[in-house]
Amino acid sequence: MSDEELGFLSAVEAAKRIRDKDLSPVELTEAVLRRSEAVQAALNPFITISADVARAEATAAERAVMAGDDLGPLHGVPFTVKDLINTSGVRTTFGSHAMEDNVPETDSIGIARLRAAGAILVGKTTTPEFGHKPMTEAPLFGRTLNPWDPSRTSGGSSGGAGVAAASGLGPLHVGTDGGGSTRIPAAACGVVGMKQTLGRVPHDMTSDVFGLMSFIGPITRTVADCGLMLDVMSGPHPSDFHSLGREVPDLTAASLGGGDLAGVRIGWRKFLGNDCMDTETEALFDDALKALGESGAGLAEHTASFSPTLQHWAPLTFSLWNARFAALKEQLGERMSETLRYWMEEGEATTGVDVQLATGARTTLYREVESWFEDIDLLVTPTLACPAIPAGHDPRQPIEINGQITDVPRAAWYPYTHPFNLTGHPAITVPSGFTSGGLPVALQIVGPYLADDKVLHAAACFERVRPWADRRPSAV
Numbered sequence: 443m444s445d446e447e448l449g450f451l452s453a454v455e456a457a458k459r460i461r462d463k464d465l466s467p468v469e470l471t472e473a474v475l476r477r478s479e480a481v482q483a484a485l486n487p488f489i490t491i492s493a494d495v496a497r498a499e500a501t502a503a504e505r506a507v508m509a510g511d512d513l514g515p516l517h518g519v520p521f522t523v524k525d526l527i528n529t530s531g532v533r534t535t536f537g538s539h540a541m542e543d544n545v546p547e548t549d550s551i552g553i554a555r556l557r558a559a560g561a562i563l564v565g566k567t568t569t570p571e572f573g574h575k576p577m578t579e580a581p582l583f584g585r586t587l588n589p590w591d592p593s594r595t596s597g598g599s600s601g602g603a604g605v606a607a608a609s610g611l612g613p614l615h616v617g618t619d620g621g622g623s624t625r626i627p628a629a630a631c632g633v634v635g636m637k638q639t640l641g642r643v644p645h646d647m648t649s650d651v652f653g654l655m656s657f658i659g660p661i662t663r664t665v666a667d668c669g670l671m672l673d674v675m676s677g678p679h680p681s682d683f684h685s686l687g688r689e690v691p692d693l694t695a696a697s698l699g700g701g702d703l704a705g706v707r708i709g710w711r712k713f714l715g716n717d718c719m720d721t722e723t724e725a726l727f728d729d730a731l732k733a734l735g736e737s738g739a740g741l742a743e744h745t746a747s748f749s750p751t752l753q754h755w756a757p758l759t760f761s762l763w764n765a766r767f768a769a770l771k772e773q774l775g776e777r778m779s780e781t782l783r784y785w786m787e788e789g790e791a792t793t794g795v796d797v798q799l800a801t802g803a804r805t806t807l808y809r810e811v812e813s814w815f816e817d818i819d820l821l822v823t824p825t826l827a828c829p830a831i832p833a834g835h836d837p838r839q840p841i842e843i844n845g846q847i848t849d850v851p852r853a854a855w856y857p858y859t860h861p862f863n864l865t866g867h868p869a870i871t872v873p874s875g876f877t878s879g880g881l882p883v884a885l886q887i888v889g890p891y892l893a894d895d896k897v898l899h900a901a902a903c904f905e906r907v908r909p910w911a912d913r914r915p916s917a918v
Contacts, residue, residue, distance in 0.1 A: 669697020
């Protein structure tokens with residue numbers, strides 16, 4: 443097989459071929475490393491390519507195969523990790539000059555589980571500094587570009603992971619999502635990204651597990667790979683009380699999409715606190731609804747009232763950034779991203795009363811959203827109101843949709859994502875088509891609390907009637 447064929451091989455297929463001794467972990471890893479070097483020069487998805495670590499792990503994986511050892515479900519399969527997440531022995535910079543030489547001694551929980559399942563770490567993908575914005579660029583490494591059109595953003599803050607998935611740099615990529623940071627780049631890059639139910643994957647990287655709105659989860663090209671990866675990463679751990687006392691459904695089986703959506707009640711919304719959508723995005727969303735109907739779902743417009751949630755997300759997030767990074771701001775000065783410093787100043791002006799009001803609003807929002815699922819089984823929305831915006835756009839400035847100046851990206855481009863960070867509900871984004879200019883557009887599927895399996899199943903059924911994984915970006 444060529445490097446391209448190997449790089450775009452799914453995790454499900456790669457793991458099977460390795461178990462059957464039809465594919466060498468070393469061969470697969472070397473192909474992914476060669477592709478990673480080439481794509482890095484064009485699009486900049488990595489902060490660190492951990493070639494030595496990957497080769498050592500691949501060699502050990504191959505020995506285990508030849509010895510007939512028991513193999514994990516991801517044995518020999520390459521994966522990448524966003525550089526906000528600790529990886530033992532491989533530097534973790536958080537996209538910041540303050541951490542550029544930081545080498546953790548231990549893996550974060552989800553990463554340890556992937557490695558224990560046999561997956562091979564090939565690199566750390568790019569993030570804006572401390573994951574603070576929806577475009578992936580930072581003083582430490584520069585800007586990451588969209589593989590479908592390098593003049594466009596890769597999205598963020600897991601932009602490197604989105605680019606790596608779309609570009610065939612192995613099948614599995616770990617992102618984070620604090621306001622859409624997995625789903626935004628997955629949508630902008632034409633791949634799958636999931637923010638699971640709060641606590642499904644334990645989060646040991648947060649300073650506030652009680653007020654947690656951030657998630658560590660999968661970015662892949664197929665729903666089956668997403669489910670398999672999430673299955674491996676899921677399960678209780680004492681570092682995150684949200685993870686305790688729960689059964690983990692069979693996410694791998696759910697993501698295979700057996701059967702259809704007969705009897706599933708889907709409510710759809712074109713807007714979620716916004717009022718403007720790109721014309722082609724809207725047309726592709728309408729076509730996606732038809733596809734869900736073709737798979738058997740019952741469809742109805744969801745008309746419950748809804749108010750924009752940025753007013754609650756912002757004070758909680760900006761005040762947290764200011765609390766966490768104020769000392770680094772003094773240390774780095776202009777070597778820290780100007781946009782991060784800007785939003786930290788907003789956080790500094792946030793009062794305790796502001797935070798308490800936002801916390802209360804978050805609780806009200808959770809109850810409101812969960813109540814929707816008394817009348818519907820799943821909710822579908824666009825993921826983004828328009829395709830990837832220009833790479834150099836200042837995220838503090840309004841964007842243009844349909845020739846009209848609207849609002850800043852958080853309010854106008856992805857109002858669909860951060861509500862479910864506040865509530866903790868599972869939400870997946872899957873490609874729903876391409877514009878006439880060749881840019882991907884995406885559909886978001888949201889489920890009741892703990893219904894990650896239902897969300898994955900619906901996504902897999904949609905994938906079967908509107909497949910996307912064979913399409914390759916033009917820039918790689």
